[in-house]
Amino acid sequence: MDTNRLTSVLPTNSPLVLAPSQATPWREEEASHSMRSLAYFIGTFVAALMLGIGSAWYMIERGSLLTTTKVGPWSGWISEGNPNADPYTKAHVARSGRLPLTSTVARYFVARTDSAGRTLTSACEYSVEGSPLNARWWSLAVYDENGGLIENPSARYSFNSEEALRHSDGTFRINLSSKARPENWLPSGTADQHLVLLLRIYSPRETDASGIGLIPGDRLPKIERKECE
Amino acid sequence: MRVRIPGLYIVLGLVLAGLIHIVAVLTLPMLAPKSAHARLATLGPANAMIELPAAAPGRQIMPLMAPDVRYAFCRFDLTNGPVRLKATVADELWLIALYTPEGENFYSVAGADMKRAEIDLVIAAADQTVEEAGVDAPESSDDVIVVNSPVTEGIALIRAPLAGPSRATGAERALRSTSCGPYTKSG
Numbered sequence: 001m002d003t004n005r006l007t008s009v010l011p012t013n014s015p016l017v018l019a020p021s022q023a024t025p026w027r028e029e030e031a032s033h034s035m036r037s038l039a040y041f042i043g044t045f046v047a048a049l050m051l052g053i054g055s056a057w058y059m060i061e062r063g064s065l066l067t068t069t070k071v072g073p074w075s076g077w078i079s080e081g082n083p084n085a086d087p088y089t090k091a092h093v094a095r096s097g098r099l100p101l102t103s104t105v106a107r108y109f110v111a112r113t114d115s116a117g118r119t120l121t122s123a124c125e126y127s128v129e130g131s132p133l134n135a136r137w138w139s140l141a142v143y144d145e146n147g148g149l150i151e152n153p154s155a156r157y158s159f160n161s162e163e164a165l166r167h168s169d170g171t172f173r174i175n176l177s178s179k180a181r182p183e184n185w186l187p188s189g190t191a192d193q194h195l196v197l198l199l200r201i202y203s204p205r206e207t208d209a210s211g212i213g214l215i216p217g218d219r220l221p222k223i224e225r226k227e228c229e
Numbered sequence: 230m231r232v233r234i235p236g237l238y239i240v241l242g243l244v245l246a247g248l249i250h251i252v253a254v255l256t257l258p259m260l261a262p263k264s265a266h267a268r269l270a271t272l273g274p275a276n277a278m279i280e281l282p283a284a285a286p287g288r289q290i291m292p293l294m295a296p297d298v299r300y301a302f303c304r305f306d307l308t309n310g311p312v313r314l315k316a317t318v319a320d321e322l323w324l325i326a327l328y329t330p331e332g333e334n335f336y337s338v339a340g341a342d343m344k345r346a347e348i349d350l351v352i353a354a355a356d357q358t359v360e361e362a363g364v365d366a367p368e369s370s371d372d373v374i375v376v377n378s379p380v381t382e383g384i385a386l387i388r389a390p391l392a393g394p395s396r397a398t399g400a401e402r403a404l405r406s407t408s409c410g411p412y413t414k415s416g
Contacts, residue, residue, distance in 0.1 A: 040235065044242040051242070052249025060257055081334035083379070087254050093332040094258035098291050099265045099386055101326055102334040136341060137322050137390045139297050147292030149284055157284075157296035162392040198293055202324065202390060203339055 060091045067092070071217035073111040074199070078212060079103055107204055107213040111197040114223040120195040122150075122188040124228040125177040128197070130221030132170035135213075136203035137161050140174060140221070142186055143196045150195075152187035159184050174221075197223070258331065265291050266304075266330035266384060275306040275382070278314075278409040283397065295390070299400040303385040303409030307378060311353040311412035314385050318346050319403035322392070327352065327376060328384040335383075336376045351375045351412050352385065359412070385409065 059067070067088045068075050079085035081093060081102035093100060100108055113119055114126060128140065141158035144150055149157045159174050164184050166172045175181035176195070178188045188195055199220070204213030268290050273279045280301045284294035294300075305312040316325065323340035325348065338348070349372055351359050359375050387407060389400040 040238045044238045045245065048242045048245035049249055051246040053253050055246070056250045056253035056257060060254065081332065083329070083333040083335045085333070090331065090333070091254055091258040094264060095261045096292065096332070097261070097263055097265050097268060098293055099326070099328050099332055099384065100334065101324065101337060101388075105324065105326070105334070105337045105339070136339070139295060139390070141296055143293060148289060149286045149294075149296055151286040155285075157286075160297050160390070160392075163297075163394070196293075200295060202322070202388075203341070 059088050060095060063092070064088070071220050072115050073113045073117070073223050074109040074220045075111070076107055076109040076215075077103070080108060101202070103213060104207065104211045105203065105213070107201045107215055109199040109201075109215070109220060111199075111223060112194070114225045116225065118225060120197065120223070122178055122191065122193050122195055125175070125179070125181075125226040127224045127226055128174040128176055128186075128221045129224065130172050130174075131219050133161070133201055133215065133219055134205045135161075135201045135215075136205070138199065138201045140186070140197060140199050142176060142188060143198060144189075144191075145194045145196060147196065150187065150189035150191075152189055154185075154187060156185065156187055159186060264330065265328075265332055269302055269304055269384060273304075275304045276312055276410055278303045278407050280401065280404055283401075297391045297394075299389040299391065299397065299404055301387045301404040301407055305352050305378075305383055305385055305409070307352065307354040307357065307381045309411065311351050311357050311359060312409065313412040314348075314350040314352065314407070314409045316348050316387060316407035317403065318343060318348055319389065319400065320392075322390040324388040324390075325350065326386050326388070327378065328386065329380045330382060330384070335379060338374070345372070347372070349373045350385075352378050353412075354378055354381050
């Protein structure tokens with residue numbers, strides 16, 4: 001009876017009749033909308049977490065334009081060891097487990113690639129060619145990825161300014177290779193692994209305006225890849 | 230409307246990433262795998278000179294140690310007064326450097342910059358004047374270098390770079406004759 005009356009009261013083309021049939025898709029849209037908002041929010045948070053931590057990690061481990069000078073394959077922290085250094089440099093030093101000399105007394109340059117940008121590996125042979133460095137003492141050493149020295153029969157882990165054989169014009173060539181080489185042979189070991197070269201320069205004789213040891217970029221050695229296994 | 234929401238989330242994401250970045254930069258040092266200070270603390274007591282074994286494969290106290298440098302360190306603790314470091318600098322390549330536990334190098338002196346081979350270094354905290362502890366007569370204090378330390382605990386590290394592999398034994402012997410201990414007037 002009631003339904004009959006209702007239908008009789010309402011015109012067949014009334015919006016009220018149409019309303020219930022519209023409501024279902026509208027609510028679904030709202031639900032999918034809030035689902036999408038949640039997905040966006042989680043996505044944003046995860047992306048922000050990765051971006052925030054990733055960028056912090058990279059800028060602390062590898063440096064950035066703010067903290068490091070990059071010359072070819074070499075990268076050196078400008079304010080390393082300095083008590084007034086920026087937070088990135090301080091974090092880098094604290095995490096490194098090292099005790100570097102402040103950059104007014106010594107400069108450290110690290111290379112993980114050759115001059116062409118290819119990762120240094122013990123599977124390849126390299127020629128490291130350098131010019132005289134204006135400093136009291138320098139040393140070029142090779143390490144594995146974790147900063148450990150590499151086992152080799154001649155117990156040779158580095159060449160320094162006093163012991164590297166030099167040409168008459170003061171330039172030198174260090175042969176980084178797993179197999180014995182003439183001249184200055186720096187063994188890269190038998191294990192197949194990535195390599196890290198570290199050039200430490202004690203008491204540079206030139207300094208910049210803030211007293212930081214100055215090593216002109218063209219003085220840093222070139223790392224040329226020779227044959228690979 | 231639908232177009233605007235991702236844009237808003239990108240802005241929100243970048244702001245959030247920036248904040249996380251700052252927090253990470255400030256906390257990552259504290260999450261350091263193992264600080265140099267912690268590594269050295271396992272080797273012996275404070276206020277004593279300890280020689281580091283020469284770096285070799287699988288035997289490195291700190292990563293990226295120089296294989297052609299010999300090291301000796303003193304973990305100084307100024308809680309009970311200044312600490313004195315005495316060394317006869319064997320050659321001009323030597324470097325003496327003082328560090329905070331976080332690895333900040335707040336003082337350094339090179340062998341080449343010293344007038345005499347004997348170095349007498351007194352490390353004192355900011356509130357410790359060496360006069361109070363009983364310094365020698367002013368005329369002889371020229372020979373004593375007083376360094377004000379910003380930290381009560383830290384590290385003094387002596388580096389002896391080698392002029393060649395044959396110099397290692399001599400450098401090790403010279404490092405063994407250095408000393409570090411509480412400061413006393415007669416010292």
